Amino acid sequence: xxxxxxxxxxxxxxxxxxxxxxxxxxxxxxxxxxxxxxxxxxxxxxxxxxxxxxxxxxxxxxxxxxxxxxxxxxxxxxxxxxxxxxxxxxx
Numbered sequence: 107x108x109x110x111x112x113x114x115x116x117x118x119x120x121x122x123x124x125x126x127x128x129x130x131x132x133x134x135x136x137x138x139x140x141x142x143x144x145x146x147x148x149x150x151x152x153x154x155x156x157x158x159x160x161x162x163x164x165x166x167x168x169x170x171x172x173x174x175x176x177x178x179x180x181x182x183x184x185x186x187x188x189x190x191x192x193x194x195x196x197x
Contacts, residue, residue: 107133111146 108114113133116126136142 107142109146111143 113130116123119126119129121129133142137144
């Protein structure tokens with residue numbers, strides 16, 4: 107059993123299937139007779155999560171401004187260089 111009263115994995119403990127089954131049944135019986143605790147409470151040592159209201163984040167960007175920026179980039183790509191992708195062959 108672990109320090110938190112959990113049954114260790116068969117791979118960790120090195121038990122066979124039958125041994126693990128017997129141990130699980132013995133632990134189950136001892137928990138029912140109140141000889142072993144079901145689980146131990148562990149105090150939370152990690153800091154809590156920040157609130158999800160987004161208060162410390164800035165305001166949301168306007169969707170129109172995002173779309174406008176995207177169309178400007180496309181227009182620049184179209185108006186920019188015409189010789190980049192086109193190759194003309196003279197016969």
